[in-house]
Amino acid sequence: MLWFLYTTGCCNLKCKYCGGSFPERIIPKIPTYNIQQLLDFLNQYKSKRIFFYGGEPLLNKKFIEKIIFRVNAKRIGLQTNGILLNKIGREMLNKFDVILISIDGREKITDKYRGKGVYKKVIENVKHIRKIFKGEIIARMTVTEDTDIYEDVNHLLKLGLFDKIHWQLNVIWCEKWNVSTWANRSYFKGLKKLLKMFLKALKRGIVLKIVPIMGIINTFIFKPFTHVPCGAGKYSFTIDTNGRILACPIAVYESWAILGDIYKGLNELKDVKKYCFRCSYFKHCGGRCLYAQYENFWGIDGFKEVCKITIKTIKLIEKIIPTVYDCLNKRVVRIKDLYYNPLNDSTEVIP
Ligand code: SF4
Ligand code: SF4
Known part of the structure; x- marks a missing residue:
C-alpha cells in the first residue's frame, strides 16, 4: 500500500497547472490531528510506502521530521517542486x-509554466543533493502543447x-485544448524517437x-x-492535513474521493471505470486516471x-516488445532491470 501524507496545503510556487496553495478551509496549512494518532493509524498497515505531498x-x-524518524515503512518518498531541497540536512535526506x-524539461518550458528562475534553482538544488543523497531522483514532467x-x-x-524520467499529459483536469492535433504533429514523432533511443540502449544492455x-x-x-x-483508491490513499483519507491526492474537493479518516478508518471506494469496462486496452492502461474518470x-x-492518444502510445510500445524479449532471451538485459512497480515510485505510468 502507498500512503501520501499532506504536510501542508501551502505552496511556494504558483504554477499554471494548479495555481499554488489550497484554501486553508479545505487543506489547512499544517496537520490539525495528533501525530501519534496518525502513526497508530498507519501502524495497522504492514508493508507500506509513505510519500510526503502537498502543497509543497x-x-x-x-x-x-516528526514522521520520518518514527514511521515504519518499506519505502519513503517525497514529491516536491525542488525549490527547498537545499534546506534538508544529510540525515533527513537519506531517510528518503x-x-x-x-521539472518540465528544458529551461524555457519549465519556466513558462512554473515561473521565471524555477529551472535554474531546481537544477542547482538537484546538483547539490546529488552529492549527499543515496536514493533515487525522478524528474516529473507535466507535458503541454509547448513540450517537444x-x-x-x-x-x-x-x-x-535523474535516475528516472516520468511525464503526464496536462489533459482533462485543465481547460480543453487541442491535444490530438498537437499529438499528431509533435508527440508521436517524439515518442517514436524516444523508443528508438530506448531500443538502441537496450541492445547495449542499458535500460533507460x-x-x-x-x-x-x-x-x-x-x-x-x-x-x-497509480493505485488510487485501492492500493494508494492520501491523508490530508484534516486527517481525511482521500482516494486520490488531487481530489480534495470531491465527496466521492473521501474514504474515511484516521480516526474511524478506511472505507472501500466505489470504482466506476465506466468508460473502461469494454476497452480491450484496459490491461495496458488500467483506466489511466481515476480522477479523470470521475470528474471528466x-x-x-x-x-x-x-x-x-493512450491507445496509440500503447501500440507504439507493443511494437518493440519482440525486441525486448529478444534482449531478455539473449541475456543482454536482466529481467529485474526491466521490472517496474509504479507504487514504489508513486508514478502514474500512463501519460
Ligand atoms: S484507453 Fe484506458 S482510459 Fe480509455 S477506455 Fe481504455 S482503459 Fe479506459
Ligand atoms: S493518475 Fe489520476 S487518480 Fe491517479 S493520482 Fe493522479 S490524478 Fe489521482
Whole structure:
C-alpha cells in the first residue's frame, strides 16, 4: 500500500497547472490531528510506502521530521517542486528512498509554466543533493502543447542528474485544448524517437528508465493492470492535513474521493471505470486516471480523445516488445532491470 501524507496545503510556487496553495478551509496549512494518532493509524498497515505531498511538502519540514524518524515503512518518498531541497540536512535526506521533482524539461518550458528562475534553482538544488543523497531522483514532467517530448526528455536524461524520467499529459483536469492535433504533429514523432533511443540502449544492455515506456512494457511481459496504475483508491490513499483519507491526492474537493479518516478508518471506494469496462486496452492502461474518470471535465468526447492518444502510445510500445524479449532471451538485459512497480515510485505510468 502507498500512503501520501499532506504536510501542508501551502505552496511556494504558483504554477499554471494548479495555481499554488489550497484554501486553508479545505487543506489547512499544517496537520490539525495528533501525530501519534496518525502513526497508530498507519501502524495497522504492514508493508507500506509513505510519500510526503502537498502543497509543497518541504514548507512543513518539521512535520516530515516528526514522521520520518518514527514511521515504519518499506519505502519513503517525497514529491516536491525542488525549490527547498537545499534546506534538508544529510540525515533527513537519506531517510528518503526516492525524491520526485517537478521539472518540465528544458529551461524555457519549465519556466513558462512554473515561473521565471524555477529551472535554474531546481537544477542547482538537484546538483547539490546529488552529492549527499543515496536514493533515487525522478524528474516529473507535466507535458503541454509547448513540450517537444523527445527534446525535453532527452534534455533531462543528458543532465545525468535523474535516475528516472516520468511525464503526464496536462489533459482533462485543465481547460480543453487541442491535444490530438498537437499529438499528431509533435508527440508521436517524439515518442517514436524516444523508443528508438530506448531500443538502441537496450541492445547495449542499458535500460533507460523512462517511466511510461518501462511501465507499459511491464504490462506485456510481467503483469497487466487491473486498476489505475497509480493505485488510487485501492492500493494508494492520501491523508490530508484534516486527517481525511482521500482516494486520490488531487481530489480534495470531491465527496466521492473521501474514504474515511484516521480516526474511524478506511472505507472501500466505489470504482466506476465506466468508460473502461469494454476497452480491450484496459490491461495496458488500467483506466489511466481515476480522477479523470470521475470528474471528466472534458466530457465523453474529450475523454475518448485522450484514450486515442493512450491507445496509440500503447501500440507504439507493443511494437518493440519482440525486441525486448529478444534482449531478455539473449541475456543482454536482466529481467529485474526491466521490472517496474509504479507504487514504489508513486508514478502514474500512463501519460
Ligand atoms: S484507453 Fe480509455 S477506455 Fe481504455 S482503459 Fe484506458 S482510459 Fe479506459
Ligand atoms: S493518475 Fe489520476 S487518480 Fe491517479 S493520482 Fe493522479 S490524478 Fe489521482
